[in-house]
Amino acid sequence: MPWIAAGTAVAYTSGLMLLNEAWYKDSPRSSFHWFNDAHEWKQLDKAGHAWGSFHLSRLGVDVLRAAGVSEKKAVWYGGAVGFAMLTPIEYFDGRSPTYGASLSDIAANATGSLLVIGQQLAWQELRIVPKYSFHRTRYAAFRPNLLGNGLAEEMLKDYNGHTYWLSVDVAKFLPASSSYPKWLNVAPGYGAEEMVYNDPDSNRAAGFHAYRQYYLSVDLNWKAIPTQSKFLKSTFYVLSIFKFPAPALEYNRRQGWKAHALYF
Structure with a gap:
């Protein structure tokens, strides 16, 4: 599994750099703070968080299975990948004066990962x-x-x-x-x-x-x-x-x- 962890770390770091370049590059920075944005964008942004978390978790499960990790660990560890990779992005939002770290974003990230884990536990497939x-x-x-x-x-x-x-x-x-x-x-x-x-x-x-x-x-x-x-x-x-x-x-x-x- 070391090569999986190393590859994931490189891909994740690269992804954060690209996100920072696309979304936050020209934005000023502030002290870290929280912001309730659950009422905004008709919750389309939350749907996007859940969608992204789901597919990262789906990939996590499939990669661990292919690497020969036990089924239980593949489902739980791989299924948590989406939540683990997307939630730290809230730090960037929390440092932006026009945004703020969002608990509802974190909940949406969890929803995407749980949708993978729940289906794998119930049906062993999606x-x-x-x-x-x-x-x-x-x-x-x-x-x-x-x-x-x-x-x-x-x-x-x-x-x-x-x-x-x-x-x-x-x-x-x-x-x-x-x-x-x-x-x-x-x-x-x-x-x-x-x-x-x-x-x-x-x-x-x-x-x-x-x-x-x-x-x-x-x-x-x-x-x-x-x-x-x-x-x-x-x-x-x-x-x-x-x-x-x-x-x-x-x-x-x-x-x-x-x-x-x-x-x-």
Whole structure:
């Protein structure tokens, strides 16, 4: 296991440096402090924390299993990786005068890790996988310093374009004799729009009225595609982080029900 620990440490340190460069580079520093941001961004940022923590924990479990670590240790130690790697980022937020360390972020990190551990303990596999999709919106142009300037930054910062899904492997819940296609998952999703300011009162004062969006779609189960290629298996593993573009049904309080022929 030493090589695993060393590789993880290098990757984690590099990731923190990249995050600091992308998010905090031009920000002033303050003394460490806490801030309650649970009411902001319609909780899309919390969904992002849970999503990131889940997939880091998923990777942690799979790496430890491949290294021959016992099943119990692989699930518990690997499953804790997401929480352990994302929670120290709160230190950066806690040193930023415009943010602050967030207990609700920490709770979201824990949720992602526990979703991995719970499923592994219950089913020895993952049947419900959080996924992310993104589309560009007009709102980033109002505050590019906060919501991102260009596609790469907007994918990280513009919560208006974020949608988070729970991709359910329906076939795993049915009898083995079922004819349901193993490659077809069902995915409820959640998003929100018209969020230009993180604080709801400031957002309304500027004339923006944020609203939630609820989706139902289908998703591609990459794990169900048979292949002996290690390259394709690795590619499918990475692609399973993201929701596959597909038709979707949306409900929101503004327009009611909406159908999307293809939703990202």
